[in-house]
Amino acid sequence: MSLKDHPILKAARGEEVPYTPVWIMRQAGRYSEKYRKIREKAGSFMDLCKNPELAAEVSLIPIDEIGVDAAILFSDILVPVEKMGIGVKFLEGKGPVLEPKISSLEDVRRLRVPVPQKELSYVLDTIKLIKERLKDRPLIGFSGAPFTLASYILEGGSSKNYIKAKSVMWNERELWDSLMEKLSETVFKYLRSQIEAGVDLVQIFDSWMGVLSKEDYEEFAFPYTEKVVNRLKEEFPQVPIIHFGVNSQHLLEVNNRLKVDVIGLDWKTEIPYALTKVDKAIQGNLDPVALFADQETIESKVRKIVADGLKAKGHIFNLGHGILPPTDPKKAKFLVETVHRISKELRG
16 A cells, blocks of 8 residues: 555545544653653753654654554644744643743844744654655644644643733734734745655644634734645645644634645534534543443443544544543553544444
8 A cells, every 4th residue: 555545645635545544733742751761861851852763753653652643743832832942841740831921022123033944953854754664654743833833832841721812912013913924934834844854644733722712813813824724735745744633622613724635623613513514623521530441331432433534534543632641551552543443433
């Protein structure tokens, strides 16, 4: 089978597949003992992201450990932000901390648009190492979307209410637009470099877009994601793009206008409802906590999602957000095997 005929790529394109393909967000992460050992060897989380040999090794763990249909590049959405001139640290129990905070137009003007081939070469080297070792499955590249990255930058880390980001968005339009333009250029160049290095499809994580109303999203965030997507599709029409965010079912119709191939659904969005709003392939959307249920419950939930997904243009099975660190890897493997088995059964 040629790699372009792999079920994940065919499902993304809306073509017939023999079974529903599956991968898991954060599949190369803390639920895996192998990952934890490699992380200890690497030092900090960012050190691991910057070590191509170890990052490639981590990226491939889920292939052997749980049998997913694709690898995803091990990295973080804040990796390119660091090269824009903002320090990024991951503190245990707190998550990312970004310094200095951006609070003026002059601060934005000082930010750089990194040249990935020079400043993010370790990411591209990781991709090349993975592609040398991964011959039978696709590799997924990714980036954060401009809005989500802007939120991290303006808040200085994670947030519950996004007061600073929304205040800038509403009250300092020139600052907002300048930052979003710079982030759009950064995201486009970063994803383009990943595709040129060998990834087979990409996912744009607009993780926090759901904190915006439909009106605000259309005005302040959507145009910048659209610009990134349009430029990528112009240069790489054959490379599928997945777009994903949480708590965003009110934005489905808006995002259906993007020239992406796949709309990712969180676990709160019912597939039948989503299919009344989008005409693209879909991805998702099991509740990550369902992997703490017994096998009978997992199987029941998988059956419903797979059956609903058969009505879509194409369906890639995934969780509705990232796999949680306490998850038993055996449950994740059971999930993958169950998706394959049930989807073959339902296809007859």
